[in-house]
Amino acid sequence: MRYLLIALLCLLPVFAHAGEATDMAADPVLEKRMIGLAENLRCLVCQNESLASSHSGLAEDLRREVREQMQKGLSDQEIIDYLVSRYGDFVLFDPPVKKTTLVLWYGPFVLLLVGVGVLIYQLRKRKSLIAETELSAEETQRAAELLNETAELPNQPKDSQA
Amino acid sequence: MARFILPFVIFMILAIFLFVGLGLNPHEVPSPLVGKPAPAFSLPQLHEPDKQFSLQDMKGKVWLFNVWASWCTACEQEHPLFMELSRRNLVPLYGMDYKDKREDGMAWLQQHGNPYTLVVSDAEGRVGIDYGVYGVPETYLIDKQGVIRYKHIGAVTERDLSEKILPLVKELQAK
Numbered sequence: 001m002r003y004l005l006i007a008l009l010c011l012l013p014v015f016a017h018a019g020e021a022t023d024m025a026a027d028p029v030l031e032k033r034m035i036g037l038a039e040n041l042r043c044l045v046c047q048n049e050s051l052a053s054s055h056s057g058l059a060e061d062l063r064r065e066v067r068e069q070m071q072k073g074l075s076d077q078e079i080i081d082y083l084v085s086r087y088g089d090f091v092l093f094d095p096p097v098k099k100t101t102l103v104l105w106y107g108p109f110v111l112l113l114v115g116v117g118v119l120i121y122q123l124r125k126r127k128s129l130i131a132e133t134e135l136s137a138e139e140t141q142r143a144a145e146l147l148n149e150t151a152e153l154p155n156q157p158k159d160s161q162a
Numbered sequence: 163m164a165r166f167i168l169p170f171v172i173f174m175i176l177a178i179f180l181f182v183g184l185g186l187n188p189h190e191v192p193s194p195l196v197g198k199p200a201p202a203f204s205l206p207q208l209h210e211p212d213k214q215f216s217l218q219d220m221k222g223k224v225w226l227f228n229v230w231a232s233w234c235t236a237c238e239q240e241h242p243l244f245m246e247l248s249r250r251n252l253v254p255l256y257g258m259d260y261k262d263k264r265e266d267g268m269a270w271l272q273q274h275g276n277p278y279t280l281v282v283s284d285a286e287g288r289v290g291i292d293y294g295v296y297g298v299p300e301t302y303l304i305d306k307q308g309v310i311r312y313k314h315i316g317a318v319t320e321r322d323l324s325e326k327i328l329p330l331v332k333e334l335q336a337k
Contacts, residue, residue, distance in 0.1 A: 044296035058296055061287045086294040088194040
């Protein structure tokens with residue numbers, strides 16, 4: 001009896017199903033097109049969710065609206081334009097490139113260029129600093145001694161992997 | 163000492179940006195409808211559902227269009243202010259009962275008082291989509307030509323009313 005119960009409990013996840021929020025999938029082709037479009041649109045109530053995955057009432061209404069406009073034969077772009085005219089660019093997960101979004105789109109590349117510039121500048125500076133330091137006669141001799149010492153050490157395996 | 167100045171300046175600039183960002187409300191999405199003609203609609207009246215009310219009926223008037231619902235808690239916050247506004251008779255206030263059952267909307271008005279000249283019922287939220295409604299309450303100020311001049315998202319406060327909405331109403335009425 002207990003094992004049966006455990007076995008049944010193990011089967012439970014089979015029924016657990018997480019999917020897109022669905023309502024009314026009369027025409028599967030249209031529904032697929034609608035979901036495809038809605039995945040790139042933002043739900044305005046729960047702002048980090050797409051219109052396709054949100055369960056909010058407004059998202060359901062908007063999906064219905066998109067579905068109906070598709071049935072009327074409007075193109076994806078026309079539907080997007082309609083929603084943007086109502087809710088602004090904010091409904092798009094990919095904001096369009098325009099004057100106000102230039103920093104958003106190209107800012108990161110500008111920062112990257114600045115970063116590379118600073119890096120090159122610093123490396124050059126360091127190189128010139130290193131070139132300037134020369135060893136004194138005494139230091140040269142000591143360095144040579146140290147190098148000889150290591151070279152003459154016995155029992156030093158040639159290959160550490162041996 | 164000097165080597166710390168640049169990182170410090172960059173840090174301060176970032177800190178200022180982040181601090182300003184803290185004060186912004188991500189739910190206030192600027193409406194693209196401000197400055198554009200209000201979308202046309204024709205909806206049944208809440209109290210007399212056989213009668214329609216449409217945007218054309220308001221031509222030549224400066225008016226406030228408030229989207230509310232009986233299930234909306236923030237609407238109760240702004241409600242006393244609207245009661246006061248309707249007493250002062252400064253600007254006609256029209257309501258739209260959004261995604262609500264007719265009986266619930268009427269019961270709510272019965273209980274809290276009705277500040278609206280007239281209320282229309284948008285049970286399915288279709289006109290709401292046309293107006294870019296995404297959170298209730300929302301309030302629109304529409305001018306004589308039927309152009310949306312201002313949109314307020316969330317409960318209207320006394321300050322919003324006295325500093326933004328009413329001065330704008332006066333200005334538009336004088337035109």
